[in-house]
Amino acid sequence: MTRYLNTTDPDYDDQRLGYNLAVEHKPEIIVPAEHAAHVVDAVRHATDRGLGVAVLATGHGPSRPADGQLLINTSRMDGITIDPVGRWARVEAGVRGGALTQAAAVHGLAPLAGSSPEVGVVSFHLGGGLGVLGRSLGWAVDHVRAIEVVTADGVLRRSTATSEPDLFWALRGGGRGTLGVVVAIEIDLHPITRLYGGGMHFPADLADRVLSTWAEWTATVPEEMASSVLLIRMPDLPALPEELRGRYVAHLRFAFTGSVADGQRLVAPFRALGPITDTVTEMPYPQLGTIHAEPTAPVAFHARNRVLHTFDVAAARALLQHAGPAAEAPYLVELRHTGGALGRAGAVPSALGRRDGEFVLYAGGAASTSEAPRLRAAYKRLFEEMAPWGTGGVCVNFLSGPDVSAAELASGYRPEDVLRLEAIKRAVDPDNVFRTHHGLA
Ligand SMILES: Cc1cc2nc3c(=O)[nH]c(=O)nc-3n(C[C@H](O)[C@H](O)[C@H](O)COP(=O)(O)OP(=O)(O)OC[C@H]3O[C@@H](n4cnc5c(N)ncnc54)[C@H](O)[C@@H]3O)c2cc1C
DSSP: OOOOBOTTSTTHHHHHOOSBTTOOOOOSEEEEOOSHHHHHHHHHHHHHTTOOEEEESSSSSOOSOOTTSEEEEOTTOOOEEEETTTTEEEEETTOBHHHHHHHHHTTTOBOOOOSOTTSBHHHHHHTOOOOTTHHHHOOGGGGEEEEEEEOTTSOEEEEOSSSSHHHHHHHHHHOSSSSOEEEEEEEEOBOOOEEEEEEEEEEGGGHHHHHHHHHHHTTTSOTTEEEEEEEEEOOOOTTSOTTTTTOEEEEEEEEEOSOHHHHHHHHHHHHTTOOSEEOOEEEEGGGGHHHHOOOOSOBOEEEEEEEESOOOHHHHHHHHHHHSTTTOOSSEEEEEEOOGGGGSOOSSOOSOOOOOOSEEEEEEEEOOTTTHHHHHHHHHHHHHHHGGGBOSOOOGGGOBSTTOOHHHHHTTSOHHHHHHHHHHHHHHOTTOSSOSSOOOO
């Protein structure tokens, strides 16, 4: 039976909060869905009462608060079915990346996964899905075979390249929260079992050398080599090794699917610089999440990003002026090397048509609501400085928090795709039932 929690229900608070506490939903009703029929009931219940419908899976990418609306919490929809022969998986709406990676590994297979095993598989795909191995495998959205979705009319539909093709096109890249509630997706799995990967921390006085070396090195590496750099002042926590506690560091991360010998040769220039820590080694694919080692404790954070066409030595210097050891930036900065297969069109076209760019520059910081404007102003200065290297685009999946503008979101797409997305939205959700997530208009 479908459960409808109101504000006085003892489970209400537990069901409305996710990882990013910058958005604290205060919905009128929460439905803790366990399967598709609960989602159908919830959407009909909301539309009968004129309420909007919002979705919460893990809370890693919230947009606006779902205050006064009906919030469907999908975290209990945790079913995973794997076809090892056909090399695909059916994944329900509440499954996290780590659970899927573990389940697929039993069959010697791997999904295209992002950097954090805590992120929800479905929404990661709906926003494009920048996988750690994206440079060799492309966007995760290109590996979606089918999407089961409950639309605003309360109907459960199965959309594929041939059935409901417009919806299938739009959901893949433009489907986070705006077109319906996805109850499950079917995705490709890949015969990958191991990686040569890990991270190296470098001290503040090497940040300039590391970033300049990385800028030149990324122009030379094969698509099988993925890497990123994090510039961060580490928290002063007793759980951290003494050499990292409270220190500014550059954290360089690698994930390579070629041989160990080739991997060692490729990362040698960085080992020669003398990292403080070095965890780069051969590892099973399910340990992918240890490479970025992202925090898991809920926090109120705000994130922005820009796609860059180039990251050269001049860009490295400009970045360090804002986010280097002397800058005392109120945010961390991460650069991901993209390009490769991420720049090529998928076999089946999707809303994620904009694929130019060779790097994603991400900035994120923890801030209370009152501190958020200061953080936003700092991001503005950073991105203005980096504009000469920018494509003018953003990575859609990395936009979160209540203050993302329609124009900023639209810059993640080609103009013709924005128009088509808007037309499909009007056709499938004419009353804007799914109004909480950032829209394009
Ligand atoms: C630590 C961290 C690491 C990340 N790493 C990567 C990465 O490597 N690559 C990458 O591409 N992205 C990455 N992201 C971004 C992440 O993929 C997106 O924010 C994604 O939308 C989060 O999905 P979620 O279900 O975990 O979060 P939620 O906040 O629960 O959902 C995000 C939004 O998606 C919508 N949504 C959720 N479930 C459904 C559904 N079933 N149907 C329809 N809409 C739904 C909702 O509108 C919701 O607002 C990362 C984010 C964080 C915080």
